[in-house]
Amino acid sequence: xxxxxxxRVARRLISSIPALLGVVVxxxxxxxxxxxxxxxxxxxxxxxxxxxxxDLRHKMGLDQPVPIQLAHYLVDIAxxxxxxxxxxxxxxVQDMRRKLPASLELTFTALTIALLLSVPLGVLAALxxxxxxxxxxxxxCTLGVCVPTFVSGLLLxxxxxxVLGWAPDPTARIDIFASTPPDITGFYLIDFALVGDWNGWxxxxxxxxxxxxxxxxxxxxxxxxxxxxxxLAVLGSDFIRTARSLGLKQHRIIIAYALRNALLPVLTITGxxxxxxxxxxxxxxxxxxxxxxxxxxxxxxLASDYAPVQAFxxxxxxxxxxxxxxxxxxxxxIDPRVSIE
Amino acid sequence: xxxxxxxxxxxxxxxxxxxxxxxxxxxxTRAETLRYVTGNTINTLDTTMPGAxxxxxxxxxxxxxxxxxxGRKKLGDNWVFDAKTIRGELAKGYTVSPDGLKIxxxxxxxxxxxxxxxxxADDIKWSLDRAVSAKSLAPPQLSxxxxxxxxxxxxxxxxxxxxxxxxxxxxxxxxxxxxxAIMINSKLAxxxxxxxxxxxxxxxxxxxxxxxxxxxxxxHAGESLILRRNETWKGSADGKLPDFKxxxxxxxxxxxxxANLIERGDADLSIDLAASDLPKMEKAAKVxxxxxxxxxxxxxxxxNTQMPPFDNPKVxxxxxxxxPYEDMFKAALFGRGFRLYGADWKExxxxxxxxxxxxxxxxxxxxxxxxxxxxxxxGFSTTFAFSAGQSATAEPIAALVKEALGRIGIQxxxxxxxxxxxxxxxxxxKLPFYTDGATAWLPATDYYFRxxxxxxxxxxxxxxxxxxxxxISAAARFETNAAKYDADxxxxxxxxxxxxxxxxxxxxxxxxxxxxxVDGYTYQFYRQADFRDLKRT
Numbered sequence: 088x089x090x091x092x093x094x095r096v097a098r099r100l101i102s103s104i105p106a107l108l109g110v111v112v113x114x115x116x117x118x119x120x121x122x123x124x125x126x127x128x129x130x131x132x133x134x135x136x137x138x139x140x141x142d143l144r145h146k147m148g149l150d151q152p153v154p155i156q157l158a159h160y161l162v163d164i165a166x167x168x169x170x171x172x173x174x175x176x177x178x179x180v181q182d183m184r185r186k187l188p189a190s191l192e193l194t195f196t197a198l199t200i201a202l203l204l205s206v207p208l209g210v211l212a213a214l215x216x217x218x219x220x221x222x223x224x225x226x227x228c229t230l231g232v233c234v235p236t237f238v239s240g241l242l243l244x245x246x247x248x249x250v251l252g253w254a255p256d257p258t259a260r261i262d263i264f265a266s267t268p269p270d271i272t273g274f275y276l277i278d279f280a281l282v283g284d285w286n287g288w289x290x291x292x293x294x295x296x297x298x299x300x301x302x303x304x305x306x307x308x309x310x311x312x313x314x315x316x317x318x319l320a321v322l323g324s325d326f327i328r329t330a331r332s333l334g335l336k337q338h339r340i341i342i343a344y345a346l347r348n349a350l351l352p353v354l355t356i357t358g359x360x361x362x363x364x365x366x367x368x369x370x371x372x373x374x375x376x377x378x379x380x381x382x383x384x385x386x387x388x389l390a391s392d393y394a395p396v397q398a399f400x401x402x403x404x405x406x407x408x409x410x411x412x413x414x415x416x417x418x419x420x421i422d423p424r425v426s427i428e
Numbered sequence: 429x430x431x432x433x434x435x436x437x438x439x440x441x442x443x444x445x446x447x448x449x450x451x452x453x454x455x456x457t458r459a460e461t462l463r464y465v466t467g468n469t470i471n472t473l474d475t476t477m478p479g480a481x482x483x484x485x486x487x488x489x490x491x492x493x494x495x496x497x498x499g500r501k502k503l504g505d506n507w508v509f510d511a512k513t514i515r516g517e518l519a520k521g522y523t524v525s526p527d528g529l530k531i532x533x534x535x536x537x538x539x540x541x542x543x544x545x546x547x548x549a550d551d552i553k554w555s556l557d558r559a560v561s562a563k564s565l566a567p568p569q570l571s572x573x574x575x576x577x578x579x580x581x582x583x584x585x586x587x588x589x590x591x592x593x594x595x596x597x598x599x600x601x602x603x604x605x606x607x608x609a610i611m612i613n614s615k616l617a618x619x620x621x622x623x624x625x626x627x628x629x630x631x632x633x634x635x636x637x638x639x640x641x642x643x644x645x646x647x648h649a650g651e652s653l654i655l656r657r658n659e660t661w662k663g664s665a666d667g668k669l670p671d672f673k674x675x676x677x678x679x680x681x682x683x684x685x686x687a688n689l690i691e692r693g694d695a696d697l698s699i700d701l702a703a704s705d706l707p708k709m710e711k712a713a714k715v716x717x718x719x720x721x722x723x724x725x726x727x728x729x730x731x732n733t734q735m736p737p738f739d740n741p742k743v744x745x746x747x748x749x750x751x752p753y754e755d756m757f758k759a760a761l762f763g764r765g766f767r768l769y770g771a772d773w774k775e776x777x778x779x780x781x782x783x784x785x786x787x788x789x790x791x792x793x794x795x796x797x798x799x800x801x802x803x804x805x806x807g808f809s810t811t812f813a814f815s816a817g818q819s820a821t822a823e824p825i826a827a828l829v830k831e832a833l834g835r836i837g838i839q840x841x842x843x844x845x846x847x848x849x850x851x852x853x854x855x856x857x858k859l860p861f862y863t864d865g866a867t868a869w870l871p872a873t874d875y876y877f878r879x880x881x882x883x884x885x886x887x888x889x890x891x892x893x894x895x896x897x898x899x900i901s902a903a904a905r906f907e908t909n910a911a912k913y914d915a916d917x918x919x920x921x922x923x924x925x926x927x928x929x930x931x932x933x934x935x936x937x938x939x940x941x942x943x944x945x946v947d948g949y950t951y952q953f954y955r956q957a958d959f960r961d962l963k964r965t
Contacts, residue, residue: 123848127855127886129479130565137885139568140855143478146563173479175649176472176633182649241684249688256694258680259651263463376680378651386469386650389817391848 092419096412103408107401111164114400115157118393125149125391129173160397169401170394174387179398182383187402188273189260190372190379194364196276196295197302202357205307209314209353210346213322224315228308240301240374247297254297258376261291298375302368306360313356317349350421358414362407459964460673462946464957465680465695469650474632475607476564485607486956487677490655492610492638493518493663495533495552496601500950500961506720507950507961511871514601517663518547518611518639528596528908535587539662541613541639549583554614556581556589562627566608572875573603595906598913602870607954613637639663641670641960652678655959664960671948671963690715690941697942697949699957703762703820706939716944719937720951721766725867726783727821729829730889730930735860742802744928748788750795751931752832759824761936768932777925780917782873786925786932795836807837813862814843815850821936822863829863855886864889865936869953873917874904881929890929897923 126144144150148159163170169179212224231239247254255262260275268278268287276295279288321327322345330340369381384399386392468483475488499513516522520536539547557578559566570576574597582590593600603609612632620631628637636644641663642655655675664670678695680686683702689695691714701709710717729751731738738744753769771777771785778784799805812829814822823844830840840861845853853859866887868876878901881892897920904916940949940957950961 121849122852123846124852124855125848127852128848139478139565140886142563174471175469176477176479177649185648241682244685244688249692252692256689256692257685258465258678258689263652263676263678264458373681374685376678376682376685378648382681383650389847 092416096416099412099415100408107404107408110404111161111397111401112157114397115160115393116153118391118396119153119156121391123391125173125393128391164401169398172387172395173392174390174395175383179394182395183380183398183402184273186378186380186383189377190365190368190381192260192274192276193295193298193302193371193377193379194361194368196299197306197364197368198357198361200299201303201306201310201360204303205310206314206346206353208307209311210318210341212311212315213318214341216319221315224311228311231304231306232308234304235370236301236305236368237370237374239304240298240371243297243301244374255290255294257294257297257374259294259378261287261294265290298371298377301374302364302371306364309356309360310353313353314349317352318345321345321349347421351418354414354417354421358410362403362410365406366403461676462672462674462697462959462962462964463676463678463695464697464959465678465686465689466698467679467681467683467686467700469679470647470653470677471649472633473636473644473647474629475610476559476562476566477629477633478565480565482954482956483677485954486952486958487653488607488610489640489952489954489956490642490675490959491636491640491644492612493539493640494606494609494611495519495604496522497663497665498602498605498953499665503720503723503951506718507948508720508723509950509952511602511605511724511953514605515665517605518552522601529593531591531593531600532584533589533591535589536662537587539639540660541616541637542643542658543613543616544660545613545615547611547613547639549586549589551614552589552611553581553583554618555610555612556591558612558627559609562629564608564629569606569608569869570603572870572878573597573600575600575603596908598905598907599870599872599875602872606869611639613639642675650679652676670960672959675959687941690943693943695943696946697940697957697962699938699940699955701939701941703764703939706764706941707762709941714944716942716946718940718942718949718951719764720940721935722867722938722951722955723766723935724869724871724953725865725935725955726768727863727865727933727936728889728930729825729863729933730861732857732860732891733893733929734857734891737802737804737808738860740802741927742798743804746795746798746802746836747833747838748928748931749791749798750832750836750838751788752790752828753788753933754790756825756828757934759828760821761934764937764939766935766937768934775922775925777918777921780873780914780921782876782917782921783932783935784921788931790832792835799836799838805837807839809839809841810861811841811843811859813845813850813853813859815847815864816844817847818863818865819844825863825933854889857891863933867953867955871953873920874901874907874913877901877920877924878905881924892927892929894923894927894929 126140126147126149130140130143148156167180172179172182175182208224212221215221244257248257261267265287268275268284269282271278271281275291276288279291327340327345330344366381368379369385371377372379372382380399380402384396387395466483468481470481470483470487472480472484475485495518496514497517499510499515500507501510518536518539520534522534523532535547535549535552541547559570560576561578574593574595580592584590616637617628617632621628634647641658641661643658645654645656647653657670657673659669661669680689686698687701687705690698706717709715731744731747733739757763757767768783768785769788771787773787799807812826814826826842830842833840854864866880868879877897879887881888882898882901900916900920904913907913907916938951938955942949945964946962947965948961948963950958952958
C-alpha cells in the first residue's frame, strides 16, 4: 500500500516537470515583454546618467539576447540559484527561505480557522435548508466574499487594536520588542513550542490571529457552500435513509456516514483555496506588514525586479503540484474506493 | 493609616520588583528607544549600491560618518539643513588654499571605528578612492564636485589628507557631505574584498565598517533593523552623544496602520503618512506634526522641448499661462507646501536662489493669444502622463490640466503608467507632456541648472537645449567671485522664466509625524529622519 502510494507520488511529480518548465519559460519571457527597464529603475539615484544605466544593464546581463538570458537562467535554476533580488539586495533563495514559512504559517492557520468554522456551518445549513440558520450562514458567507480583505483587515485592526486595544500592534510576525525564536523550521509557533517558550508562543499566536481571521473570512464562502451542497446531496441518498430507519443515533449518521462521504468535494475545494490563498493573500500581508512571499513578489514586480517574480511563480507552481498530490493521497484515505491513477 | 517600617519595606520591594521587569524586558527602557515606522524598506547597508532606497540613505547617515556635514538652521518653527555651513564630522577641520585648488583635511585624532581601531588617513584615502573608482552611484555624484580620480587624494601624515582639485569647484566640499561619501574602516573592508570585488561591495551590502553615531545590531532586509548608540562617537556638532540609545526601524507598508501606531503611542516617528490624514491628526493634537517645505525640491509639469509643437516657446508659454495653479495646489496638496508660482517680478528675479517663485499666473486670454501667435489657434491634442506611485497628488493635477487646457483648445489624454514603465519612458525621452518631482541634494543654483536643464541625460526632464544656459552654468560652477556668481544665477533664472522648458509648481511639504514627546526633528536634504538630532523631552 505504502509502496503503491510512493510510486504514484513519484510518477505524479515527474509528470509535472514539463508543466513547471513551461511556467518558468513563460514567466521569464513575460517579465521581459512588460514595459519598464529594471536598469533605469535601479539607477534612479540623484545623479545616475546614461552610462550608469548601461553599466547596470550589462551587469544584470540585460544587454544579451533573451534566449541566451533564458539559457543562463535555466542553468542557474538547475544549480539551485534563483538570482539576486535588487529590491532587498539579497539572494532570492535566502529571501524565500525567510518569507515562505511566514506565508505558510499564516495560510495554514487561516485555513484551519476557515475549515473549523465553515464545515460545521455548512453542515448546520444543510440539516435545515431554508431555515433561519441557513440564511444566516448564507449572509455571513456573502459578506465574507464581498468585503475585500484589505477592508475587513483594516476594520479588524481599527476595532481590536485601535479602539479596544486587545490585539497587539499589527506589524510583522511578533512584537518588535520581543525576541524571535531560534530559527529551526521558520514557523514561529512550532519553533517556540520546540524550545518550550510559551510566552513567546502566545506573543506569536496573538500576532497571527487577526490576519488569519481576515483571510479565513474571505475563504469561508467556498468552503461552507461546498459543504452545504454536498451534504444536501448525501443526506438525500439511500444509505442515509437506511441508517435512519435502522434507528442509528443522529450524530453518528451525520458525522460518520454523511459527512465523511460529503467531504470529497470539500477536499478538492480546500486544495484550490489553499493555493489561491498563498498567492492572493498579498493584501492581507500588506495590511498587517506580514513579511510573506506574496508582498515580496508584488514589491519586486512593481520595481521590475525580475528574479524574485520568476522565483515566486515557480514556487507557486511547485506548491500547486504538491498540494494536488497531497489531496490525491487524502482522497484515498477518506474514500478507499477512490484510487487516482 | 499607620505606616510602619514593614509597609515601607514591602512597598519598596514591590516597586523594585515591578520596575525590574519592564513591560517587554530589554536593557534600554521604552523612553530611550525610538521606534520609527516607514512604508519603504532598507535594501542595503552600502548606499552606493545601485537601487539603494531613500531609507538606506537615511540609515547610512546615522551609521556612517562622512568627512563633513551640513549645518542646520531654523525655518519658521522648524529645523532644516543648511548647505551654506559645512562643519567637520569625521574631520576636525579643513583649510582651503587661496586659489581654491587644495583642501587640507585634518582628521579627529581621537576618532575610532565601531570595532575600536583608530581612524587613520589610510582609511580616509581608501574610502575616497572607493567613492571615485568603484562601479557604483558614487562616482557620477562626486564628479559634480570635480572629484574624479584617486590621484587627487594624498596622505600627508597619519591624521591629514590633502585633496587637489583641477579647478576651484564650488561644490567639492559639499559633495563630501552626501550619503555616497561614507568613510569606511578600510582594514575591515579589505579583509572581505575579493579579486573580483576589490572594494568589498558585496560584503558591505549586509555588513558595516563604520564609525557613525549608531551601530547596526540586527538587520532583516525588507522588515526591520535595530540600531544601538555608539558610545564612542565623536562626530556631533556639540560633542555630545545622541539622545536615543536604541532605534528600531520597521517597515509597515500600510499608511493607515502607521498612523494608528503613532496615534496609539506604539511608534514614535513616521515621515510617509497619507497627506489626507495629516490635517485630521494636526487637529486632534495627540501627536506632533512637523511640516517643512522641501526646500531643495520641486514638483513640475514638463513638456519635451524637442517634440513639436512644444519646441515652440510660444506654445510652452501658452500652456504656462493656462494652468490653474492655485486649484492644483489646493486639490493635490491640500495647500501643504510652498508655492513656486505667482511671483510678481518681471524679467529679473530678486535674487539668485533657485528654486524660487516664478512669475507664473493663470491668464486664459494671454494663453489663447500666445497659442494663436504660434499658429495653433485651433489647438492640438497630446497626452499627459504621470506615474502610478505619485497618483495621490498627480491624479488631481492631471484632471485639472486636462480641463484647463481644454478651454484653449488643447485636447489632453491622461496616461497613468506603472512606475517602472514611466521611468523608462521618461529616461528615453518619449513622454511629450507629464508631471514629476525632483530633489537635488546640493541646493546650489548652478547645480540645479546643470543637473536639470542641460545635457542629454535622464534628469533633463524637458530635454532642453539652450547654449546660453550651458555656457553660464558651466562657468558659474568655478566662479569664486560671489557677486559675479549671483549675477550668473539671476541671468539663468531669467532665461528659464522666459523660455519655460518646464513649469515649476511647488515644493511639497515634508511631513514628519511623531509622538508629542519627540523633539528636534530636522528636514534633511536626503529627506529622511536623522536620529542624531532627535530627543525625548
